[in-house]
Amino acid sequence: MITTQHNGDTITVLLAARSINPLSRLFQRELGDLLDQLESRHPHLGAIQIGFDANAADPSHELEHLMALTPAQAADCMHMLASYNALLCRLEGMGVPVSATLGGDVCGHALGLALACHRRIALADAHLSLPQVLMGLAPVAGEIARTVRLTGVQAAMPLLLDGARLNATQALQAGLVHKVVGDESELADALGDTGAAAVQPWETKNHQLPGGGLDAPAVRALLQTAPAMLRQRAGGTVPAAEAVLCAMVEGLRVDFANALRIESRYFCQTAINQAHRKGGFSL
Template sequence: MYSAITTSLENAILLITINRPDKLNALNKTVFDELNTAIDDVYNNPAIRSVIITGAGQKAFVAGADISEFQGLKHHEGMDLAKKGQYIFRKIEEAPKPVVAAVNGFALGGGCELAMACHFRIASENARFGQPEVNLGLIPGYGGTQRLTQLIGKGRAIELLITGNMLDAATALQYGLVNYVVPQEELLAKARSILELVNTKAPLAVGRCIKAANAVFDHTKDGFTEEVNLFGECFATHDMVEGTTAFLEKRKPDFQGK
């Protein structure tokens, strides 16, 4: 089905692997198209409860965009490319199921932007993050200027953007860009352990937590109003009845995502 990514579903966790290790998993048109299709499946397939995105091999998560596809592009074509990347990454950010980036190695340029579009990040000890687009006469185009600033603050973000420097995993953890740093051989296991716990929670409530948190950065919404609305919506779900009943009956809830 796919040529540039692979997918596998185990224990309701979908593992999406960017699979171009000879190109350090660089993002090209095929990767974008296949990633878009895979994320559509995340939205529509009830068998999927959560997602891990990672890169093939031990060197790179995604080392950037495939720069060969940039040559010869005009102004409007560059804008179209950025719009496409932002559309797909926003779809990841707004997914109603948690999407975790398991960053194994380099996450540079579009790779850093992909990682930041995920709901949180876990890094291997050899992970490196950066937005080196200024070295190419460019800026990040897939949401990097916005999400980096949201995640680590304006001063640190601008310094990284205008120097093109990389952050090592320990600094990324200190800055709050990643939640955990683990040995590479433990990376996927760490991501799975968190998502296996999440998968025991009420799926509709998990999705609404993500939606409410995203509203903090959506200037078209009042986050507190959004929270009130989403809180109220929970009361119309079977899972809320089951969760509160199970609590009072001192038993484990059986959530159905309804």
């Protein structure tokens, strides 16, 4: 599921997009082993480049990653997500630039892992999406917290509340990717840029949320009308989208670590509700 290649002080990592699963102990072990390997090479490590085998990705595979969640299993769900979030935070805190290369369809948890990288470079054929809301689920593992902090509330809404599929240019305009390249040669040049930071933008001093924070008049007006617009568009209640909206807003009122916990709670809530409606999921 995870392969590595060494090239001087750079390590290139390839992940099978379909295998990326916050609720899989097997994937968590593999990712933990990778991080152990990277951290052990830290004194001699200059950069990390992560790519995704996106050909195997399919938005519907998110359902295969769910446990048959019941209310009694909510604590286990939270524990698994806390463990996975800690792994992604280790990646963010590696101390060297981590770049993700995105081509083809990069969706769900694969995009979530890419958002934990410091820089994302998209090929022109890339399409990015977080389709979980279309299946009655909230995105999880930082997919809400990182998207909102990278793009701002308004730009994050189509991706998070509608499950919109963005092409490379749209993702660049939204702030999800840093550069779009036309081919592998341009990609190699972009990856060779040594000026990349090894820190997420919201961790820098004086960071401001794109489009304004929750107190900005335009954002406040948007949030006041958003719940009614969601219900009107769906012709009734939309529990998953409403949970995502709550996680977006509540997550911005706290620090990043607590935003991840809030996001996890809303995911477990929507997953348990879905399991009851569908009769349960299994891995």
